[in-house]
Amino acid sequence: MIVAKQKPIEEIIEGVRDYEKILIAGCNECVTVCEAGGKKEVGILASALRMYFMNQGKNMKIDEVTLERQCDHEYLEELRKIIDRYDVVISLACGAGVQFMAEKYFRTRVLPGVDTCFMGVTEERGVWSERCQGCGKCILGETAGICPISRCAKRILNGPCGGSTKGKCEIDKELDCAWQLIIDRLNELGRLDDYEKIIPIKDWSTERAGGPRRVVREDLRL
Amino acid sequence: MNTNTPSKLEKILAAGHLAVTSECGPPRGSDGEFVTKKAKMIKDHVDAINVTDNQTSVTRLCSLAACIHLKLMGVEPVLQMVTRDRNRIALQSDILGAASFDIYNILCLSGDHQIFGDNPHGQNVFDLDSINLVQTVRFMRDEAKFLGGEDIQRPPKMFVGAAANPFADPFEIRVRRLAKKIAAGAEFIQTQCVYNVEKFESWMKMARDRGLHEKTYILAGVTPLKSAGMARYMKNRVPGMDVPDGIVKRMSGVPKEKQPEEGIKICVETIQRLREVEGVRGFHIMAIEWEEKVPEIVERSGLYPRPEVV
Numbered sequence: 001m002i003v004a005k006q007k008p009i010e011e012i013i014e015g016v017r018d019y020e021k022i023l024i025a026g027c028n029e030c031v032t033v034c035e036a037g038g039k040k041e042v043g044i045l046a047s048a049l050r051m052y053f054m055n056q057g058k059n060m061k062i063d064e065v066t067l068e069r070q071c072d073h074e075y076l077e078e079l080r081k082i083i084d085r086y087d088v089v090i091s092l093a094c095g096a097g098v099q100f101m102a103e104k105y106f107r108t109r110v111l112p113g114v115d116t117c118f119m120g121v122t123e124e125r126g127v128w129s130e131r132c133q134g135c136g137k138c139i140l141g142e143t144a145g146i147c148p149i150s151r152c153a154k155r156i157l158n159g160p161c162g163g164s165t166k167g168k169c170e171i172d173k174e175l176d177c178a179w180q181l182i183i184d185r186l187n188e189l190g191r192l193d194d195y196e197k198i199i200p201i202k203d204w205s206t207e208r209a210g211g212p213r214r215v216v217r218e219d220l221r222l
Numbered sequence: 223m224n225t226n227t228p229s230k231l232e233k234i235l236a237a238g239h240l241a242v243t244s245e246c247g248p249p250r251g252s253d254g255e256f257v258t259k260k261a262k263m264i265k266d267h268v269d270a271i272n273v274t275d276n277q278t279s280v281t282r283l284c285s286l287a288a289c290i291h292l293k294l295m296g297v298e299p300v301l302q303m304v305t306r307d308r309n310r311i312a313l314q315s316d317i318l319g320a321a322s323f324d325i326y327n328i329l330c331l332s333g334d335h336q337i338f339g340d341n342p343h344g345q346n347v348f349d350l351d352s353i354n355l356v357q358t359v360r361f362m363r364d365e366a367k368f369l370g371g372e373d374i375q376r377p378p379k380m381f382v383g384a385a386a387n388p389f390a391d392p393f394e395i396r397v398r399r400l401a402k403k404i405a406a407g408a409e410f411i412q413t414q415c416v417y418n419v420e421k422f423e424s425w426m427k428m429a430r431d432r433g434l435h436e437k438t439y440i441l442a443g444v445t446p447l448k449s450a451g452m453a454r455y456m457k458n459r460v461p462g463m464d465v466p467d468g469i470v471k472r473m474s475g476v477p478k479e480k481q482p483e484e485g486i487k488i489c490v491e492t493i494q495r496l497r498e499v500e501g502v503r504g505f506h507i508m509a510i511e512w513e514e515k516v517p518e519i520v521e522r523s524g525l526y527p528r529p530e531v532v
């Protein structure tokens with residue numbers, strides 16, 4: 001999933017202070033799972049803002065909505081009838097959702113309510129961690145199913161670097177060294193000889209370096 | 223004598239001499255004399271001098287310019303190059319720049335993470351890793367081509383090295399990693415500083431068992447300890463460093479003013495013991511901010527005078 005975390009309330013307040021009619025829009029997908037921008041968080045943020053502005057003696061209209069997804073036209077369309085009632089929308093979706101909303105409702109100010117962080121997993125309740133940077137050409141098959149691009153601090157394809165210590169990364173004693181994980185798993189799979197295969201210089205053109213990316217499936221197009 | 227480049231370091235190694243290299247960290251400013259002064263202190267006692275590339279991610283005068291200063295004073299430089307700060311365009315371009323000054327040695331590294339340096343909020347590049355960089359230089363030299371496939375006019379003639387850390391984790395791949403660097407094209411290896419001689423010897427034995435000592439020249443790294451405090455710091459704080467308790471005890475067992483001498487003694491003893499180890503082809507003496515001691519270490523280790531090669 002895409003993992004996000006809530007923005008500090010002060011930042012959100014600063015962004016909406018000059019408006020009167022606010023819509024807070026959550027998303028029922030990733031940000032719900034990582035508890036940053038689902039229905040529950042929409043409700044909490046709405047209450048916090050109401051309370052804040054009430055204490056300030058300011059009358060604000062603050063409404064709540066949570067869409068199935070904000071990265072699909074279909075669900076975003078649900079707002080078409082009501083969007084003009086608001087001065088500003090705080091979207092608690094990931095950066096993709098916020099942008100799609102802004103693209104669709106061109107004349108309405110849309111503000112991000114979360115900081116979108118990475119693609120990752122729920123390690124345990126309340127802990128999420130990164131697993132993929134969407135490099136566009138997956139090499140997990142060569143690295144024992146552990147991604148050195150997203151999980152090695154230097155995205156080293158032929159690791160580990162000299163800083164790997166007791167299984168941890170040189171930048172943080174709490175962070176697993178991706179290459180230690182790769183080696184442990186190769187060992188477990190009885191494939192340690194694979195370690196000696198050099199991973200060639202990577203073609204980064206399918207990654208961010210190649211510019212904004214698109215996937216087009218002609219067979220699916222209408 | 224079989225050599226691939228005009229490198230003096232390569233010639234000395236190929237002739238069967240024990241090579242001696244040292245290193246010099248460029249200044250945090252633009253004073254080129256800082257480099258030449260350090261080099262003058264040690265140049266008659268070493269075969270080549272490595273110049274570090276923004277070590278520990280702290281911004282300094284660039285390694286290439288410092289190497290040019292050395293070259294112009296007649297000293298053989300080893301250009302250290304990390305992949306942290308430059309993409310493949312910049313790396314290839316700097317390699318050509320170095321080659322245009324007939325810099326004949328390069329040490330390929332990935333580099334410390336920028337979080338340790340003076341710009342922790344900066345971006346890192348890591349377009350290539352150290353093994354990919356070894357491949358790149360070898361490709362540019364041996365195929366006379368850019369990575370993009372076009373021909374290089376006057377290709378770089380560089381003796382290509384890589385680092386190895388016999389002490390880093392995980393231990394089970396230490397020798398495999400060396401093999402990988404050799405397979406990528408590393409012709410010489412400079413190791414992490416050796417304090418744990420037994421562990422180094424067992425690493426060398428494993429390397430010999432695979433015949434790796436015959437496929438590359440291994441230079442053992444040594445760093446003289448200045449004080450017991452430094453020994454403890456290296457032991458506890460520097461990732462991938464193995465300083466046995468015995469060494470720390472020995473350093474702290476002598477009065478403070480005698481500790482520098484004890485550190486030199488340990489360093490000389492280490493060299494004397496390691497020169498007997500089959501497959502050790504030389505020494506890389508990293509006297510951190512203590513360059514003036516390099517001549518003494520070299521002399522007391524019986525590595526002086528340095529051989530002449532043509």
Ligand code: SF4
Nearest residue numbers: 132133135138139147
């Ligand atoms: S190799 Fe690329 S696509 Fe595969 S997990 Fe890593 S970043 Fe994602």
Ligand code: SF4
Nearest residue numbers: 152161169170177178
């Ligand atoms: S310690 Fe491991 S994870 Fe960290 S940068 Fe080095 S190889 Fe990558």
